[in-house]
Amino acid sequence: MTMKLVIVSVCALLVWGASAQQTYQLDEAFFTDVQPSADTHSQSVRFSFRPLSHADPTGVKSGGPTQKKEWSLSTYPSPFLDPTSCNRGEAAEAGETTWLCDPDGWLTDDEANDVDTRLLKFRQETQHACGSLGKTFYQLAIALMAKLPYSLAKDKKRAKHDERTELNTYANSFAEKLLVTYGIGHKQCHDGILLLYSVQDHMAVVRWREGLEPYINEAAKFTIERDIERAIHLNGDNLKDGLLEAIELIEHRLPTKHHAPGGSSHTMDILLIVLFLALVGACVAYALHQMQQALYDEGVAVYGEDHAKELATPLQAVTQQTEAIAKTLSDTLTGLIAQE
Template structure:
């Protein structure tokens, strides 16, 4: 049995908006097809929401693994339903994991989605992740500690989220650096230079051997 309320700000995983299908319920920006952040109670300003979106985009642009890039979303929840026989800790974790699956975050072949959830009334920061997320890259306790330290020091949910996402980004594997056209041209020139040196060296050796052979033949002719 759940502790129900008429308060519209109390959510379960079914009533909380989906940023991929109803972005207008999640963020202040208008005319977008989807978002990776859901803040239905508008705890953040539009500028803060955009800054968090930008940090999430960095993860998708700069990190990768065998199933393309990493997918991370954020939910800022005012309050959740909690069963009478359930601890707040367990309720927060269950809510986050169910929301992660409902939103379908991640690449389907790898089951690698990550959802960061801040539940305001409980003061809890939860990291829900699919089974494909590698432990060596995402240490939940380390990220939680980082978030809470920033939040207690600044009092800002936005700053704590941005710095935690940035912290995660540094831990995740990076995309191989692609060479610029200038760098590629430079490498080609170096390769041509090395090949030219080798050809010159081989030609010189052949010329010297040919010269010695000519002298030897000429000497034998004179003797005869």
């Protein structure tokens, strides 16, 4: 009987351990494209950033500007029409299409190539239905600048949070208009996305066309931008790695050739839940079986074997039902693992 109690206790500890297991998934939000709107409001979380280092212009960056300009919608270049001004001239000369504009030269040529390569993979991996085009990809472009061309009105009474909110409102308007100017997205389904990042303002803004919804929308926008800013910040001086992670965050929100939006993390959550329930069911079934056996043994000793079977029959039915539930959960878990 002591050994039976030990086994039951071990099962209870396993159940407790499974219930105590926690998984943390950083919600990566995404964005979607809407009609241009100058009054789009959004707030970004403030971080204590370490200033990024500007790319060394000597021998590393060819053709990049030596001075950072104050850009406007009329002067900020397009990587599709003027890749040289976006510091992607060499890529264009090599016959490559660039979806990155870095007119202030924050990235080296090699770093910019890595970002463009990842943007190409983004187009190769994402997939959705687009009218007469059938299955096609989403289009994502990235625009970098040293500082947003916006001067905050000086007001000593205004909180820093309000200043950042005002700056973010302007950044959204700028990015929205830039998205339309670039013409990102297939005209049949309006599936373009633009990521604007201002290095010195430490601000990421995402704008999208209506074809991205519901995967990216205003409700998810704040989380997406927060996670992108955090990713760039956590990569310290390495802006390239931050941008690569930002692309990954966006892609995770969209349907791809291999999984549904956010499929990996949600499937893992389901697997953990089913595993926990299967473990609980198995332990409960084992405990009931032990109780049934103990009741039967005691009944045999006191009343005889025939009467002992009658005493144990109700508990046996419950045990069988519990075992059936545990088996169903186990089969479900096996099926989910096979699909993953």
